Amino acid sequence: MENLSILTRLDYTLMIVAIGAALLGAVSGTLGTYAVLRRQSLLGDAISHAALPGIAIAFLLTGSKTPLILVLGAAIAGWLGTLFILSIVRLTRIKYDSALGIILSTFFGFGLVLHTLIQRTGNANQAGLDTFLFGQAATILESDVLTIGILGGIAIVIMLVFWKELKLLVFDEGFAASLGFPIRALDILLTSLLVIAIVLGLQAVGAVLMSAMLVAPAVAARQWTDKLSVMMLLAAGFGALAGVGGTIISSSASRIPTGPTIVLCATVVVGFSIVLAPNRGLLWNRLRYQRNKRNLKMLGGQLFQSEEQ
Amino acid sequence: MIQEHLDIQLIAIVTAVACALPGVFLVLRRMTLMSDAISHAILPGIVLAFFLTESLSSPLLILAAAATGVLTVVFVELLQRTKLVKEDAAIGLTFPALFSIGVILISRFAGNVHLDMDAVLLGELAYAPLNRLDIFGYDVGPVSVYVMGTILLLNLTFILLFYKELKLATFDASLAATLGFAPTLIHYGLMTLVSVTTVGAFDAVGSILVVALIAGPPATAYLITNRLSLMLTLSAVIGSVNAVSGYWLAYLFDVSIAGAIATMTLLMFGLVFFLVPNRGLIAIARRRTRQKWEFAQTMLVIHLFNHEGLPEAEAESEVAHLHEHLRWDPAFAAQVVKYALNNRCVLQEETQLTLTERGRTVAQQALVQ
Structure with missing residues (x-):
């Protein structure tokens, strides 16, 4: 009976949400691979928080709540925040982590100021901050799925076009620079792609949890392979899996928010990968350690015997 | 309240x-x-x-x-x-x-x-x-x-x-x-x-x-x-x-x-x-500009110093020819001369530049370094 009730709930709305979450997971898993490999896992956190003032300003300027306009505002603010972070690191002795922390929190604070300003001017039906912070996966419509698919697809196509350049940037920046590749332009291109992925996810999982969608699938994928292309495909798969899994679990009981459930699903995939992945995984390491120990003992015994003779 | x-x-x-x-x-x-x-x-x-x-x-x-x-x-x-x-x-x-x-x-x-x-x-x-x-x-x-x-x-x-x-x-x-x-x-x-x-x-x-x-x-x-x-x-x-x-x-x-x-x-x-x-952005920008002009001025006085008292001196210290000798853009050369005049490193008589005592010291110091 329990199974049947879940099956009957796999209705049209749920399917749309699941498809949206899966697409989102795939796009952020793919692009997050770069962030994780470049040790910029927390850049996503910064971009998603920094997007808030952009949304508020877009609303104040146009007075419209059209998703596309708000998304554009979010993208510009997120992009600007990243540019600030990069400039602070380049021009002062303040390190990456502090620059990230400052921009993330103060941009968000400024967004909060604008948000209260909007509320005060009496737009009562303005979407609450909760939506921005945690997302509302349940409100994903067919048109949103289309937007995610098209914009995410464009981002991935751009990534594929610059595949060789970005790969070089990630693994050996110095070498790339010495070959004459425009490092800063590539850096900004990669960041812009990340911004697209994050802004797309704001509606579904929200600002606070979007960073996890970039990091978790990529970290899980990293454990299974040493090849960039395989890692990226795996990350996309894990991201999509977490998206669908989270959507179905959260719909199976009342009052379980979708965004956090998706994040927890992704975290479970990471835990599973860290323990079980062949070669790198903890379990594998443990077995190898014991095998080595046994072999050494046998070798030691043989040496001992040969000395006695 | x-x-x-x-x-x-x-x-x-x-x-x-x-x-x-x-x-x-x-x-x-x-x-x-x-x-x-x-x-x-x-x-x-x-x-x-x-x-x-x-x-x-x-x-x-x-x-x-x-x-x-x-x-x-x-x-x-x-x-x-x-x-x-x-x-x-x-x-x-x-x-x-x-x-x-x-x-x-x-x-x-x-x-x-x-x-x-x-x-x-x-x-x-x-x-x-x-x-x-x-x-x-x-x-x-x-x-x-x-x-x-x-x-x-x-x-x-x-x-x-x-x-x-x-x-x-x-x-x-x-x-x-x-x-x-x-x-x-x-x-x-x-x-x-x-x-x-x-x-x-x-x-x-x-x-x-x-x-x-x-x-x-x-x-x-x-x-x-x-x-x-x-x-x-x-x-x-x-x-x-x-x-x-x-x-x-x-x-x-x-x-x-x-x-x-x-x-x-x-x-x-x-x-x-x-x-x-x-360490501020403005301080960095100002320092860079100052260093640029200082460097250009040093180039100028060294140039004048090298040819001082030699037969070709007259041609070499002609203001209008500076840009050829130092490979400067004429406008830039004019600005450098102005900068050096303000710092009293050179004197200008008609179209000829001569080193002051101070300019000579600057050139000597730069060459020693």
């Missing part, structure tokens, strides 16, 4: 200083993002403790939530120690997971408890003075002042007592270890302080903006000074200025106080970033 103004500003200042002091060490140790992680990850701790105590400012809640914060640090380090995950990714994995658990707990049981999500995440300084501490029937001020005051005192005591150890562990962890100063212990002590401070402050400013208070003033002070003691003092002062100016900004426009304080933190950082002598 006046009392309320004073109360809120007092709470804001005490919170800002309490956050800025441990923040200095986080900024120097490149661990700012740990505070971001802690501030998010304490959510399940707060929720669980709230189920037990049903109050947002009980000491038990602060302790339970702070314990979650320390647990986060342990988690991140355990993940890192597997060598399968880098530090940034370990942070990026741990806190969203814990935060998600917190959010799910809240929405699952939101009906049974009165816990406002916005209050936890964004804080509301304006309501802080309403919760007052009564001792024997006397109103002795808002509870928040005493909670944050205690935390501030705790931070101050820790830093004063272990100043030497903190300094050593921050700037040279391996030396600290070899001398037996237990940098790991110092590290966990600091992380405990950060957790307690974050939990104490979320009541006033919420968990996201705590990062602005922890990272903002120390980073601003770091642009100004090289001395640890001065950096601590400056951070406290800058934090207070941000808090007070942020309060009045919020009052003026009737907006979120915590948000306005964060906005002032950004403005203050930007201001110092541009204006601070020696």
Whole structure:
């Protein structure tokens, strides 16, 4: 009976949400691979928080709540925040982590100021901050799925076009620079792609949890392979899996928010990968350690015997 | 009304200083993002403790939530120690997971408890003075002042007592270890302080903006000074200025106080970033321009010096020909001559340039170097 009730709930709305979450997971898993490999896992956190003032300003300027306009505002603010972070690191002795922390929190604070300003001017039906912070996966419509698919697809196509350049940037920046590749332009291109992925996810999982969608699938994928292309495909798969899994679990009981459930699903995939992945995984390491120990003992015994003779 | 103004500003200042002091060490140790992680990850701790105590400012809640914060640090380090995950990714994995658990707990049981999500995440300084501490029937001020005051005192005591150890562990962890100063212990002590401070402050400013208070003033002070003691003092002062100016900004426009304080933190950082002598953006730009002209002037006097008293001198020191000899653009050459004239390194008679005594010394010095 329990199974049947879940099956009957796999209705049209749920399917749309699941498809949206899966697409989102795939796009952020793919692009997050770069962030994780470049040790910029927390850049996503910064971009998603920094997007808030952009949304508020877009609303104040146009007075419209059209998703596309708000998304554009979010993208510009997120992009600007990243540019600030990069400039602070380049021009002062303040390190990456502090620059990230400052921009993330103060941009968000400024967004909060604008948000209260909007509320005060009496737009009562303005979407609450909760939506921005945690997302509302349940409100994903067919048109949103289309937007995610098209914009995410464009981002991935751009990534594929610059595949060789970005790969070089990630693994050996110095070498790339010495070959004459425009490092800063590539850096900004990669960041812009990340911004697209994050802004797309704001509606579904929200600002606070979007960073996890970039990091978790990529970290899980990293454990299974040493090849960039395989890692990226795996990350996309894990991201999509977490998206669908989270959507179905959260719909199976009342009052379980979708965004956090998706994040927890992704975290479970990471835990599973860290323990079980062949070669790198903890379990594998443990077995190898014991095998080595046994072999050494046998070798030691043989040496001992040969000395006695 | 006046009392309320004073109360809120007092709470804001005490919170800002309490956050800025441990923040200095986080900024120097490149661990700012740990505070971001802690501030998010304490959510399940707060929720669980709230189920037990049903109050947002009980000491038990602060302790339970702070314990979650320390647990986060342990988690991140355990993940890192597997060598399968880098530090940034370990942070990026741990806190969203814990935060998600917190959010799910809240929405699952939101009906049974009165816990406002916005209050936890964004804080509301304006309501802080309403919760007052009564001792024997006397109103002795808002509870928040005493909670944050205690935390501030705790931070101050820790830093004063272990100043030497903190300094050593921050700037040279391996030396600290070899001398037996237990940098790991110092590290966990600091992380405990950060957790307690974050939990104490979320009541006033919420968990996201705590990062602005922890990272903002120390980073601003770091642009100004090289001395640890001065950096601590400056951070406290800058934090207070941000808090007070942020309060009045919020009052003026009737907006979120915590948000306005964060906005002032950004403005203050930007201001110092541009204006601070020696390291500021404007100072750097001015130094570069000055160096450019100095260098060009040196080139000019060396050129004149090399040909001084020789038969070709007349042709070589002709103003109109300079750009050919030094491969300068004519407009640039004219500006360099003007610059050198102003500095009294050369004299101009008709179209001929001659070196002054000073110009000769400059050239000689440059050639010796």
